[in-house]
Amino acid sequence: MHPFALTVTCSVLVSLGISFTLDPMLSAYWGDPADHHTAPKKGLSKVLARFNDWFDAQADRYGHVVEWALHHRRWMGAIALASLVGALVLQANFGGTSFLPASDNGNLMIEVRTPASSSLEYARLKMERAAEIARTIKEVKDTNSNINANGGRIYVDIGKKNTRSRSAKEIAVELRDKIRPLVGAEYVVIDDTNNGARKPVQIEFTGPDSRKLLEITSAYMEQLRKIPGAVDVGLSEQDPKKELKIEMNRGLANSMGISINDAAQSLRVAFAGIEVGDWVDPTGETRDVAVRLHPNDRVSKENIERLPIAVTGTNEMVPLDQIASVTMGKGPSAIEHSNGKRTITVSANVQGRSNGEVTKEAMELAKSFNYPPGYGLSLAGAGQDQDELFTEMLIALISGIGLMYLILVMQFGSFTAPLAVMLSLPLSLIGVVIALMVTGSTINLMSFIGIIMLMGLVAKNAILLLDAARKQEKEGVDREEALMHAGRVRLRPILMTTFALIAGMIPVALGLGEGGEFYRPLAIAIIGGTITSTILTLLVVPSFYDSIEIARDRMMAKMRRRAEGMSQILAFGLTMLEAVLTLLGIRLVFRLCLKLFNLMRGRRPAPAIGEGL
CATH class of the missing domain: 3.30.70.1430 (Multidrug efflux transporter AcrB pore domain)
Structure with missing residues (x-):
């Protein structure tokens, strides 16, 4: 994904340079005539003029909507919280996950x-x-x-x-x-051959004994087949094959003067063969001659039991069954090791559900088994890759948001003003989840990249709105009036950039052409998140900004009052501690507990400072 990120970054930087140079020059060269606004309109110009008049009327109405939102901050907070919780609940119960998009x-x-x-x-x-x-x-x-x-x-x-x-x-x-x-x-x-032609669900079982592992995995496979969506359940190794098991009676063999090495040498001669000389064929070529048991004798338990074993130092021979027990059974066709432990992997394909859903249930089923000491399990294959990917993407998302906040602090010259922008970022998640669900896509590598890109696009709308409002505030306009004015003048550019973005992403979201479905979740996530975030941002951001600035003014006033009776450093520290406790919700919990305690004692809570004045 490094080339993809580099391409996007360079494109944005180039477009920034063009917007500062080429765009102003072309606008000046192709400017409207001097009498453009006063001349009578005809044809398409008349239609566009009517549309502009209609849009200006809607912008005025939006200014009144901002006024309503500023006087109903709790409703706005409830809407924002509901959208975030709704996105998480929908994704947890109905959304799917996978490592890569289906191709x-x-x-x-x-x-x-x-x-x-x-x-x-x-x-x-x-x-x-x-x-x-x-x-x-x-x-x-x-x-x-x-x-x-x-x-x-x-x-x-x-x-x-x-x-x-x-x-x-x-x-x-x-x-x-x-x-x-x-x-x-x-x-x-x-x-889907994107994942190296491997099954998407792979659970790795480890332990010291291959036969016990085979027993555990066989029982697990029977239960795994019952999970909806799990098909083609199988093992990483082939079916067990027949094997000959010979257990020596060491005490009896030693008493007869037969060592383990003597018995092993006789078995090696019988099964692998031993060279006894050479032979010159009719063409004159010399060939080695080796002798061993006939194939039919090598699979007969009775013939193997009668295999003679030489007694060291004598000319005597004893049959194998006198010093060992011979049994026929089944054993693993191959032995795999991972980190020094014997391993068997149970794998499955997915049909009708997302890979992440089936993998999650498969892991829960595997963890429900009781394992002997020394045996364990781990997630492997695409599931392991998905967990690692989501962790790295989450770190990248948090890092991006942190860098965005620092840039906005420098732009706004305030530590509190960017908080309204940051609080608007989760408003896009509900649109992402709904769009992916409607189109049958999942949270995967490409949709996660779309979410990361979406954070910057969502912040753009809030920045346009708050930048205009703060300019009005600097000119002495009341904060509420400044926010309503900013809503009227910034509604058009916000909607224009939103519609332009959606129009550009529609071809990618359609997934046309070979391999087009790989980038489809990225476009779907951006389109869905942009739609919902634009609608919610226009309502929620003004109320968030006003609430944060009111809280900042109160905290500054409180710090000044405290500074009158103590040092400024101590007053600043206490005020910052109170702010942190407020953000963490601890202050709210403390106040609720104090109010409940007073009610239980039959006392009315003391009125707040300035209450009733």
Whole structure:
């Protein structure tokens, strides 16, 4: 995302330079005629003049709306709080999350995994059967297979998205239903190859014993399949394969003079073979000769039990079953390690829900299991990447807001005036959540970038409004009158920039063309947040600013009164402490507790200073 951020930053800087140089020059060169405002209007000019008159009337009405908002600050605060809480509740209960936006690049993939003991021909037959089924879907144009002894991958070409009526996810649902009856191999349909062609849900289980891990993960898989939206549940390793387990009776073997190494050497000769010489073939080429048990004897428990073991220092031989127990069972086909621990990963695809929702429920299910000492779990794959991404993006968002506040402090020359701008930033979140829900998008990498960009765009409206109001205040105009005047004169530029931004983002939000859906959540988040923030900012920011400035004036007056009876440093410290306690809500809680205590004692609270005057 570094190139993206660099592009946006450079574009803004260049546009800033153009607005200071080229735009004024062109405006002067293409200025209106001298009699433009007095000349009679005709045609389009007449229509635009009527529109301007109508808009000026609406701007006057908006000035009265600002006046109403300034006299109903609690209502404005309640509206702002309700929008923030509503955004959080909607996202928590109905919104989805994912690492990357879902993409439709015109390809599906079927991952086929055959049993560990299968041959290349067996894998070819299983993959060809799956490819035949895939070709029965009307959107499928071609299939290509990559086969190996353990299975392989089938790449399914479904054509460009503008040539078909169904999305890749919808086609993948049909493909899963069609290959589900196939047996003899594990079939997984991948509808989004952005994540390295991996399943989005991956839970990693660790522990000292592979067999115990296999038992835990098998039980977990049964429960995971019951979670809505979790499909293609499987393990990171192949199905367990048959294994021969030989347990030596060390005491008996030692008493007979047979060491573990002697037994292991005999087993190595039987299974791996031993070179006994060489042989010259008819062409004259020398070839090594090795002998070992016949394949049928190597899988027969009875033949292995009769395998002779030499007694060291003698010519005697004893059968293996006299010094060891031989059993046939199943064990892991492969052993994976992570941070020095044996690991098995349970993975799943997602269908009909967002990746984040299914991953969250999968982790909650995994944590509900009781694990023996030494065993544990962790989030892996796209879920782990998503957690790390959201943490980094949250840090970037907070850092950006902090830098924005410092810049506004320098611009306004005040530490309190920018607080009204900062309080307006969360007003965009309700629009972001609703827009993403309506369009079926999720909170992901691109929508998070859109939210970060949105913070600067939302602040722009508040800055336009408050800058005009503060200029009027410096000229001696009453604060309320200044805010109403600023609302009238700044309504047009605020709406003009808002509509221009939305118009520019609409093509991106449509997601046209190959790969267009990757940037679609960014545009959707910006459009939804801009609409709601513009509406709420025009109402809430004036009341926020007026309330903050009134509180600042009261605190300054209180500090001056305290400075009359104590040092200025102590008065400043007490006043700042009171302000911090007020912002944290501690002062409000203390006052409520004091009022409740007085009511319980039957005493009326003391009137505030100046009350009743």
